[in-house]
C-alpha cells in the first residue's frame with residue numbers, strides 16, 4: 580500500500596510544560612509551555628513539513644487538541660510555522676461537527692477542534708505533587724503501576740480542596756492554582772452537555788472516553804471529507820490511548836510505552852477501513868532517548 584493510499588495521523592505530545600520542567604504531576608492543571616516546549620513545537624512543524632514535501636503529500640487539513648493550554652499553544656506554534664491560518668472550536672458530545680466544519684471552511688481557515696476527550700489523564704490527588712516525592716511515598720512498584728499500568732489509578736482529587744502550589748522543595752514556585760472548582764469555569768460547555776468529567780483516571784478510562792471521539796469524530800470526519808491527514812496534539816496518556824486503540828496494543832504491552840514531548844509520530848491507516856498499516860516517529864532516535872527520560876522521571880537518574 581503506497582503512502583497515497585493511506586490516511587495519515589501526525590500525532591504528538593505537547594512540548595515541554597512548566598510543570599514537566601519541574602517534575603510535577605500535571606494532569607488537568609492548565610500548565611503553559613516553557614521556551615524549550617515552544618522550540619520543540621517549532622521543530623515538530625519542520626519535521627511534518629519535510630515529510631509532506633518529500634512524499635509530495637499536502638499538509639494536514641484539520642487539527643485536534645485537548646482543552647488544555649499546553650496542547651493549544653503547541654498547535655498554534657506548529658500551524659504558524661506551517662503558515663496555516665486556523666480557527667479553534669471547542670466541541671462537546673452535542674456538537675454538530677459537520678456544521679462547525681462548514682462554518683470554518685467558509686472562511687478558508689484550517690479547523691482545530693478542541694475536546695476534553697484528548698485531555699491528559701486526570702492524575703487525581705497526585706496533581707501538583709513532585710514526582711520524586713510520590714516515588715518516595717509510594718515506592719517504585721506502586722509509583723510505576725499508577726503511572727503506566729493499564730488499570731493503575733491515582734487517588735481521587737477532593738474537588739472541594741483548594742491546592743495552591745506555594746514554594747515547592749526546590750524553592751521555585753510553579754505558581755499554579757490547582758483549584759478544582761475552577762473546572763466549572765473552564766468546562767462549562769461540557770457540564771452543560773452533561774459530559775461526566777473525571778476526578779482521577781486510569782489509562783483504561785482514558786481509552787474509554789477517547790474511543791468514541793476517535794471513531795465518530797476524527798476518523799468519521801476524515802472519511803466524509805476524504806482527508807489525506809490530520810495533526811493531533813495530545814498528552815502522554817491520550818497519545819498512548821490513541822496508539823493502543825489504532826494499533827491494537829495489548830493491556831500488557833502498553834505498560835512499556837512512553838511518549839516523548841514534541842516529536843511527531845506518524846500513524847498510517849488504510850483509506851478503505853481505516854485499519855492500522857504502520858507507525859513511525861519522524862525523529863526516531865530522539866524519540867527513543869526522550870521516551871526513556873520520561874519513563875525515568877522521578878528517579879535519581881532523572882530528578
Ligand SMILES: O=C(O)[C@H](O)COP(=O)(O)O
Pocket residue numbers: 603604605606699702726814815816873876
Ligand atoms: O501529567 C503529567 O504530569 C505528565 O504529562 C504525565 O506524567 P507521567 O509521564 O508521569 O504519566
